Amino acid sequence: MRRRGESRSIMGILLKFTMRNIKEHKFRTFLIILSIALSVMLFFASFSISDALSAMFMENIKTFIGTSEVAVYAGPMSESGLVTLKDLGEDADRFEYQIGSVDYSVKYQKKDKSKADIHLRGFSLEDLAKINPITLVDPGDVENNFSGKTAIISADFAEENHLQVGDSMKFIFSEDDTKVFRVGAIGENRGYFKKSFMSDGETVNMIIPIKTAQNFMETKSAYQLIYLKTADEKNIEQDLEFLQTLYKGDYVEKTITKGEIDAQIRPIRVPFLFMLTLVVLISVFIIYTSFKVIMLERLPILGTFRSIGATKRMTNTIMIVECFLYGMIGSVAGTILGTFALSMVMKVMVSSFGGDVTLDYPQVNLLYAFLFGITLSTISAIIPIAKTTKIPVKEILLNIVEGTKRKRPYLRFIIAFLFIIAAYALPKVLSTGMMAAASGGLSIVCAIVAAICFIPYLSDMLLTVSERLFGALFGNIGRIALKNLKGNKSTYDNVILLVIGLTSIVTISVLGDAMERETLAYFDAMHYDVSVTLYGGTQTSVQRVLTVKGIDDIINYEESWGGYKINGEERSFVSSAYGANDAQFFDYFQVDVLDTEDDEAIYEKLLNGRNMILSTKVQEKYGLTLDQEVHLETEAGNKDYRIIGFFNESKSAGMSMITSGKNVRHDTKNYDKISLAIRVQPGVDPDMVVSGIEQKASQLPYYRVDTLKQLRADYLQENQMIVTVLGIFSAATAFIGSIGVMNNFMVSFLSRRKSFAILTSVGMSRKQRKKLIWIEAAAAGFIGSIFGLVTGFIIIKMVGVLLEKIGASISLMLTPMIVVGAIVGAVSVCLLASVSVARQSSGISVLEELKYE
Amino acid sequence: MDIAVSVKNVCKNFMLGEEEVKVLKELTFDIKKGEFVSLMGPSGSGKSTLLYLIGGLDEPTMGQILVNNKELKTMKDLEESIMRRRELGFVFQFYNLIPNLNVEDNIMLPILLDGKNPKKYEKDLNDILKLVGLEDRRYHTPRELSGGQQQRVAIARALINDPDIIMADEPIGNLDSVTGTEIMELFKRINVEKNKTIIQVTHSENAAKYGNRIIRLKDGRIL
Structure with missing residues (x-):
């Protein structure tokens, strides 16, 4: 006890x-x-x-598809462009629901005469409850009577436009067709009523009775889209097969599931x-x-x-x-x-x-x-x-x-070499699928750890080499400063912190630069104004688009992502395959075929037969040569393509091929997608043309119309957004590193108070002491920045290889701006970290430091 | 005979918590050039404090100290530092060498601090290394040397700028008797052959015998 x-x-x-x-x-x-x-x-x-x-x-996806997993819409041979609900018979229990929908895009005229885009979605209340239930904050009388020109609107829209149940809303269906609807109920801002960033947050959904929608669209009892949800998502492939036989000739496609997202x-x-x-x-x-x-x-x-x-x-x-x-x-x-x-x-x-x-x-x-x-x-x-x-x-x-x-002076070397071996071997051993990304990431970490292990030796070497330089720049104090740094653990610690911090900043900066460069190069090679993609469209849809005022010229081309594979690999042969329908394609998409003076002949050859031209990145990756026949796996079976040229470009991260439109369409079974590139007449605002096309395409299940200018700005912004977020993270990393550097300088100073006192006893003045501290800080920052840049360079090379493995090849390089920025940044951090050290150095008592051991 | 150091009515007080402690009380004495003076006295008598005041490493509370006829009180930090580089050399009980610099670098510090080209002092360095017997240890770091060898490096550093006065604070206090004797012999040689003024603080009567004058202190006063 x-x-x-x-x-x-x-x-x-x-x-x-x-x-x-x-x-x-x-x-x-x-x-x-x-x-x-x-x-x-x-x-x-x-x-x-x-x-x-x-x-x-x-x-957000719920604002488009609710909880559905399968969408059915009219096939290319359909004259009406509509589908009808089919009897599922004995297989009804394979699905939770089968719901038909008719949609219509209109404009809402606000009280101030401005207009808002409205997407009217036709559903019965029972179906709505199944596909995307809405909680009504003001139910009005819709539960008893949801018919005629009645609409359920979102609480946000009601508030913004000061609308209440029973109020009227004027919708513009076309230039000479306006209809007045009544607010039947107001629902919570969820499900269809959520403002979705995926539809640019501008388009507003409203629910109208299915019968009303069918009347306006004159679809009788047919629908534009039929949504289904399977009873068990695991069986979705078999269910799709079943539906394909049921809805023969129509498109049966998966909507996006959580697993896919x-x-x-x-x-x-x-x-x-x-x-x-x-x-x-x-x-x-x-x-x-x-x-x-x-x-x-x-x-x-x-x-x-x-x-x-x-x-x-x-x-x-x-x-x-x-x-x-x-x-x-x-x-x-x-x-x-x-x-x-x-x-x-x-x-x-x-x-x-x-x-x-x-x-x-x-x-x-x-x-x-x-x-x-x-x-x-x-x-x-x-x-x-x-x-x-x-x-x-x-x-x-x-x-x-x-x-x-140190009992084992070579231990660091041994550890460093083990990490180098791991960094080299990991991507070789684990090189497929997600394992490639994981092993690539791990090998980068191993490389950084190896670099850290070498830092004491490399720092001493660089300090010895730089002694003359610092001597020439700062005289004997410069020499003493470098001698002091050599063999000093705090110096190594600071360099290591700077290396880790700089590696993160350099890598993110280089990635950001590269993404912006590639995006700009990608759009520079496109010589048109408006890009259109119509899903489920037919040649009639193209004809409708052509009637839009302001269009000067238009081409139809094919584009497929992931439609070609090679050697049984899971990953695609190219990021995107373009199909040119005629030689005009090359006026719209700048393609400079290498090592030929007769581009026309190449184009001619490309449009006839199973030929292709490839970007040099694909050539380098697979070691391909001109005239080589490449065996590609496609939806329509295996196809042999002959290479008739190579070109340099940054489109789709540099991994792309061009062949004829016919080839892409048939090989990838890309029948329901129409890609158009449009040039507008001089003096016409491309945005006006976009509005016109959207109006014409509004009956299609899905379409996308953008000006090239907008696409370019969106891409840059999307890249910028990721780079900004990662930049914040890397800044946080560098910030922790900087605080660590500050702490190290202070610890180093405290442990060297005696050394400073000794130097004072042999004649160092206060000014010289401060100069010494500043030079030591600058030198540590300089060395840290050099190693940080070298490590960063190694890491971006590894990131480049990693990106290529996961199919996103970008050329990464250190720009002079990044190099200068890294050196100035690291030196500044060290100088700032030394401010308090320099201040404290004035208070050293020589007697106290030297007399008492 | 010229005066190397002149101490006039020097007082030094320290604050110990709230209390003021009078360490040195109105000391007055001179040290002539070429003299080898030993400051002796019990612990706390103020001998080290006096040595640091003479070296300009601390300031007296009152009184005047003249080194080579220059009054320390009127000197600015830079002037004092230059004086320490050129006219004074310090040797400490615990050697006080910079641990990560080798013997040569440690010795050359006063030269470097004085902004001189170290190459011009190669011969002086060799002579001094020979004098202190460390020619074969010039590239070693302090931790690779014995206590006696480290003290020789400290003496060499004190001599490199050819100063008039060497100040030693218990130079053999941390050494065994044989090594201590060797070091004192070295000081004696420096005093006689190079005619340097030496002021040492010591507890050892034996060490004091190498000098030609002893100043005994007790409770801050000269006995």
Whole structure:
């Protein structure tokens, strides 16, 4: 009993001592907690982003398709362009519902005479309840009588236009056809009524009775679209086959399912996880180095405690409790920051489209983030704690601890080489599907760790080489500064922090630059004004488009994504295959065939027979040669294509092919999609032409009409949005790194107070001391930036290979701007971090530092 | 004979918490050029404080200190620093070498700080290394040297700029007796052969015997 009481009191004293230490080192405590919090924040945001995006996309997709999984619409041979509900017979139980719909696009004339785009969707209330239930905030009398020119509108629309149940709304169906509808009910802003960023947030859905819609469209009992939901999503392929036989001649297609959205969004997690890895590396490093200092500082006291009876377990427990405490506080702060960051990221990601942001993620992610923070803190601190435990008490008490002596000087080399081997081998061993992305990402992390292992040796080498340069620039103080940096652990720590921070910034900047460059090059090669894609359209639809005023010239071409495969690979042979219907295609799409002076002859050849021209990136990837016959797998079976030329271009990330329109159409069974490129007459606003085409195409199940200018701006904005979000993450990484650098400078200064005093004793003036501090900071920043750029260069090369593997080839390069920016940035961070060191250096007491050991 | 150091009515007070402690009380004495003076006294008598005041590493609360006829109080930081580089050399009990610089670099620090070209001092460096017996250790770092060898490096550093005065704070306080004797012999040689003024703080009567004058301090006063 006595022993227990005694040990409890020692634990109490130890705890008190620890708390006092934490209180005395507020900045260090803040730094550790901040790095844990930011890591947890990024972990949570990266981990939850795909779930949150998937949930948001699902919510938005509901504005188009509700909960349906299959859509049926009229095939190419249909004269009416309509479909009728078929009896499912014995197979009815394979589906939850089969619902017909008729839609119509109109304009709503507001009280101020301005117009809004309205999508009238014809449903019966029973069907609506099945496909996309709406909660009515003001039900009016629709539940008893939903017929005639009655519309259910959203609460948002009602509020914006000051409408109430019973009010009238004037809809413009065409120039000479306007109809007045009555507000039958008002529904919550969910489902069809949610403002979707996917429809640019401008078009408003309203529900009208199906009979009314059918009357306006004169469809009788037929529908434009039939929606179905399967009883079991797993059997969807068999259900599709069944429906295809039932709806012979019509298109039967899957709408988007949650599984597909998840698969589409999953890759977005990759860059965020990459950033997270860098942040974790920085955090582990900061916590590890901080705990090393903490342990060194507490060593004599821990020795004293041990000498008076505290066991190893007691002292270890106290230290582990301390890092656990940091982990707890950091994790709580991090999860709070994480939800905030995730909401910001989601806002940025949908800001370019408009629409509402919904934040939905599995709550268990919060727990994962919390546990991650505690684990990060504990694991980072455990090595310094374990190392201290091994030191005999006698050595601690007699102050004869040989902490600086490296027992295995080559261990770093061995570790570095192991990581290099892993970085090289991983992508070779795991090179298919999602494993390729995972192994690629892992190999990048291994390369960074290997670079970190080499930094002490490389830093010393660079310092030796730079000594003359700094001597020439700053005189003897410059030489002393570089000598001081050599062999200095704080220098290595700073360089490592700068390398990790810069690697993240350089990689993201290079990616951002490349994406913008490729987008601009892509649009520069297109010589037309308006792009049109009509799904389910026929030649009649094209004729209707042609009647729009302001069109000067138009071509019809084919485009297929993922329609060609090779060697049984899961991934497509090219990102996009273009089909030219005539030589005019090449006036609209600039294609410079390499090594030929007679482009016309190549075009002629391309339009006849199974020939193709390929971008040089495809040529390089597969090692193809001119005149080679390539065996491609298509929907219509295997086809042999002869290569008749190569061209340089950045379209579809550089992986594309061009053949005749006929080939693409037949091989990919691309019958229901019509792609048009339109030039407008001089002086005509392309936006007017877009409005005209939209009006004409409004009966089609899906269409997309954009000016090229708008497409270009959208692409740039979309790229910019991802780069901005990743940029924020990389800035956070660099920020943690900078704080780490600041801490290191301070720790280094504190441990070198005596050295400064020695230098003062042999004649160093205050001015020289400050100059020395600034030069040391600049030199550390310079070296950090050089290694950061070199590591960044290696990483962007690896990212390039990784992107190529997952089918998105972009040429990445370091621009002079990035190089200069990295050097200036790193040097500035170090100079800023040294401000407080320079200030404190004035207060050194030579007597105190030199007299007392 | 010329005066190397002149101390006039020097007082030094320290704040110990709330309390002011008078460490040195109105000290007055001169040290002539070429003298080898030992400052002796019990712990806390103020001998080290006095040495640091003479070296310009601390300021007296009251009184005047003249080194080579220049009053320290009127000197700015830069002037004091230049004086420490050119006219004074310090040797400490715990050697106080920069751990990550090698022997040569440590010795050349005053030259470098003075903005001189180290190449021009190659011969001086070789001579001094020979004098202190460390020619074969010039590229070693302090942690690769014994205590005696480290102290020799400190002496070499004090000599490199050919100063008039060498100040040593318990130079053999951390060494065994044999090494201590060697170091004191070295100081004696420097004093006699190079005619340098040496002021040492020591507890050791034996070490004091190498000098030609002893100033004994007790409770901040000269006995």
